[in-house]
Amino acid sequence: MTDPTRVTKRKRNGNTNNASQPKQKKQQTQPAQSVQLTQQPEAYYGNQTGGKPEPFGKPLFHAEKRQQLCETLDWYRAYQSGAYTNEGIAYGILCDKEVGERDYFGDQVIITRVGGGKEADKQTGKMVQVTSQTDSRFAKAFLKSKQIVKPIGVIAGQGNHGCPTALPHYYCPLDWFHATDVWCENYNGLSRWMVRLEKINLDEKSWWSAKATPHTPPDFNTHKAEVKECPKCKKESKVIYKQGWTCLNADPVAEKLGVREKTTCTGFFKFGSDVNDKTLEYTEQYLLERTNFKELRDPSGLEVHTGPLKPRLPTMEDVETLGNFGFEEKCKRGVVCPLCGCCSRRVEWGRWICESSTSNGHFEYSLPARIITADESTANGNDIPRSLRTDPGEMHKDVVDDIIDRLELDPPEHEFGYKIYRYGIPDETPVKTPDETPDETAVEMPKETSDGKPGAIIGYVYHLKPNANINQQPEGADGLFEDLQRTDLGLKRNPSRHNKGVNEVLTAHWATNWGAPYKYRVAQESRPFKDAPSVIISAITQLSSAGKKSVALGGEAFGSFNEFNEMLSVGYFEGSHMGWHDDGEKTLGPTVASMSLGCSSVMQWRPKAKAKICGKTKANNKKQEKVPVLKILLEHGDIMIMHGAKIQQLYEHEVKPCGKLRFALTCRYIDPTTLSGEERAYAEKAGELP
Numbered sequence: 104m105t106d107p108t109r110v111t112k113r114k115r116n117g118n119t120n121n122a123s124q125p126k127q128k129k130q131q132t133q134p135a136q137s138v139q140l141t142q143q144p145e146a147y148y149g150n151q152t153g154g155k156p157e158p159f160g161k162p163l164f165h166a167e168k169r170q171q172l173c174e175t176l177d178w179y180r181a182y183q184s185g186a187y188t189n190e191g192i193a194y195g196i197l198c199d200k201e202v203g204e205r206d207y208f209g210d211q212v213i214i215t216r217v218g219g220g221k222e223a224d225k226q227t228g229k230m231v232q233v234t235s236q237t238d239s240r241f242a243k244a245f246l247k248s249k250q251i252v253k254p255i256g257v258i259a260g261q262g263n264h265g266c267p268t269a270l271p272h273y274y275c276p277l278d279w280f281h282a283t284d285v286w287c288e289n290y291n292g293l294s295r296w297m298v299r300l301e302k303i304n305l306d307e308k309s310w311w312s313a314k315a316t317p318h319t320p321p322d323f324n325t326h327k328a329e330v331k332e333c334p335k336c337k338k339e340s341k342v343i344y345k346q347g348w349t350c351l352n353a354d355p356v357a358e359k360l361g362v363r364e365k366t367t368c369t370g371f372f373k374f375g376s377d378v379n380d381k382t383l384e385y386t387e388q389y390l391l392e393r394t395n396f397k398e399l400r401d402p403s404g405l406e407v408h409t410g411p412l413k414p415r416l417p418t419m420e421d422v423e424t425l426g427n428f429g430f431e432e433k434c435k436r437g438v439v440c441p442l443c444g445c446c447s448r449r450v451e452w453g454r455w456i457c458e459s460s461t462s463n464g465h466f467e468y469s470l471p472a473r474i475i476t477a478d479e480s481t482a483n484g485n486d487i488p489r490s491l492r493t494d495p496g497e498m499h500k501d502v503v504d505d506i507i508d509r510l511e512l513d514p515p516e517h518e519f520g521y522k523i524y525r526y527g528i529p530d531e532t533p534v535k536t537p538d539e540t541p542d543e544t545a546v547e548m549p550k551e552t553s554d555g556k557p558g559a560i561i562g563y564v565y566h567l568k569p570n571a572n573i574n575q576q577p578e579g580a581d582g583l584f585e586d587l588q589r590t591d592l593g594l595k596r597n598p599s600r601h602n603k604g605v606n607e608v609l610t611a612h613w614a615t616n617w618g619a620p621y622k623y624r625v626a627q628e629s630r631p632f633k634d635a636p637s638v639i640i641s642a643i644t645q646l647s648s649a650g651k652k653s654v655a656l657g658g659e660a661f662g663s664f665n666e667f668n669e670m671l672s673v674g675y676f677e678g679s680h681m682g683w684h685d686d687g688e689k690t691l692g693p694t695v696a697s698m699s700l701g702c703s704s705v706m707q708w709r710p711k712a713k714a715k716i717c718g719k720t721k722a723n724n725k726k727q728e729k730v731p732v733l734k735i736l737l738e739h740g741d742i743m744i745m746h747g748a749k750i751q752q753l754y755e756h757e758v759k760p761c762g763k764l765r766f767a768l769t770c771r772y773i774d775p776t777t778l779s780g781e782e783r784a785y786a787e788k789a790g791e792l793p
């Protein structure tokens with residue numbers, strides 16, 4: 104017997120686009136699909152708090168991976184920076200392995216650097232400051248939060264050697280804090296921003312303080328840092344260093360916010376000649392000073408609610424408020440396991456399962472699902488980009504770069520019920536300069552390609568749009584869409600990169616592989632077609648037929664069509680997507696065909712950075728990523744076919760659904776003769792249609 108859950112690999116970079124509440128800016132979320140996180144040695148994420156005293160209590164909840172944390176918390180979604188800011192306001196900060204020389208980690212006060220200007224050291228992988236940060240968006244956000252007296256959530260990571268006690272998990276949320284001071288300092292000739300955070304609830308002993316440390320009730324009067332006026336700029340600065348006072352007015356940032364009027368004082372960070380500014384320490388008064396948050400926030404002294412640090416489980420009521428699908432953005436976020444407190448991502452399509460292996464009970468949670476009709480999915484929240492919107496009754500206008508050759512095939516309503524658009528995809532073409540010397544950098548696009556002759560083009564993308572009634576036919580798209588919701592396809596998110604440790608990232612879509620194994624970068628289970636539900640068999644049969652008929656329309660020059668023996672079924676929640684990738688495994692036939700079901704999505708193609716096609720690269724893009732050259736709107740029931748192996752070598756594609764629920768069923772042909780003995784036998788057997 105062959106193993107039905109054999110692990111295969113697909114090449115794909117996964118990503119999560121977390122939005123909803125608070126609304127998220129792109130650059131602060133998880134790195135873009137094609138951007139790899141800086142590779143750092145695993146030891147860099149080791150536990151630096153191990154030998155410390157035991158903490159007095161334990162965190163309300165915790166996470167072992169950064170994605171678990173960021174997918175579960177609304178107040179912390181920063182995948183790359185320590186601070187999480189949104190629309191110019193600081194919401195949360197992670198104090199992990201990047202411990203600065205002047206950082207302080209106390210039971211009630213934390214002083215830390217606020218990001219920017221750092222780069223990974225090539226040898227150690229550690230982040231080091233390389234540029235001065237007089238103007239920092241992080242500093243502005245903390246200044247803003249200070250100004251509006253906003254609670255800021257603080258998380259400690261085990262990588263933080265300054266933490267006073269041993270942390271029980273890698274990421275441990277501490278409590279709500281507020282920013283009492285935000286200032287600029289100098290270190291090694293570079294300016295950088297610091298924030299002093301004070302715990303809001305001073306009445307209770309902090310869970311991370313050592314058992315032996317006594318708890319003293321808050322005293323807002325006894326300890327106050329002295330304040331001095333600068334003789335030069337006349338601005339006041341607190342006495343914060345034991346070694347002496349200095350003017351801390353270095354503020355193009357503060358000036359912009361209207362907090363102060365002038366820019367950096369000439370006396371900024373100047374000390375007497377006897378002071379070594381590399382070894383500054385904070386004064387006792389500055390560390391012991393406490394600020395009455397309640398009074399700041401609401402001078403009338405009424406109770407101030409900070410909101411829950413720990414998110415609660417989503418309920419049916421939430422789903423109803425959000426739009427009644429159960430596939431809303433919020434439903435794909437992580438939850439905190441009520442049994443063990445670990446942040447758990449929604450790894451499976453239909454439910455949440457506690458991600459911790461140490462959980463004593465096995466927590467699983469789901470919200471009752473209802474079947475969404477195709478009409479509902481396309482009518483509801485179909486947020487189609489302006490450039491691809493259509494007038495009612497009119498066929499959508501594809502946005503195509505003029506290098507792509509577009510042809511509406513005759514007859515307009517083809518006999519198998521689809522209107523077919525065909526796009527000729529250009530090859531690499533080195534340009535000849537006037538003196539006929541080939542120029543390696545510039546490229547010229549082929550002009551006349553609609554004759555279908557190979558040479559200038561490397562293959563076709565066919566876009567098949569069903570005519571008015573075909574979606575409602577038996578086994579048509581409407582029925583398939585509902586069947587997919589009724590069937591347990593075993594859709595799952597798989598690790599797309601950093602497949603172990605704190606940086607493990609799961610894909611932003613849920614998938615199951617059927618038939619012959621498709622060996623690519625995303626580890627993926629493959630199930631034989633004999634075990635596949637009828638909806639899968641119906642779809643592969645339809646796609647094989649559409650593929651064969653489409654390739655017959657001029658595509659044979661780029662390879663002959665083979666009946667498909669592999670399918671990837673993919674599910675998308677609101678905000679999910681499949682990032683830039685190609686489908687070009689070397690065991691793969693030249694044809695890839697997919698069927699779109701549910702809400703619309705935008706699929707686009709761009710030449711790979713290394714391909715000498717179309718010189719347009721994105722502005723300021725270090726990775727030389729190119730501008731997309733073909734963009735189509737895939738609507739419910741549409742079929743997309745790529746034919747030509749070289750398309751996968753020279754181009755990559757991405758898919759972004761525009762609504763709340765979408766499935767894509769994508770078929771390929773895996774050539775079993777390219778596989779070794781056991782694998783070949785498995786592929787042949789699993790890929791057989793019942």
Ligand SMILES: O=C(O)CCC(=O)C(=O)O
Nearest residue numbers: 671681686697758767769
């Ligand atoms: O979601 C889609 O339409 C396409 C998915 C895709 O590109 C793939 O499965 O490789």
Ligand SMILES: [Fe+2]
Nearest residue numbers: 684685686756
């Ligand atoms: Fe793909």
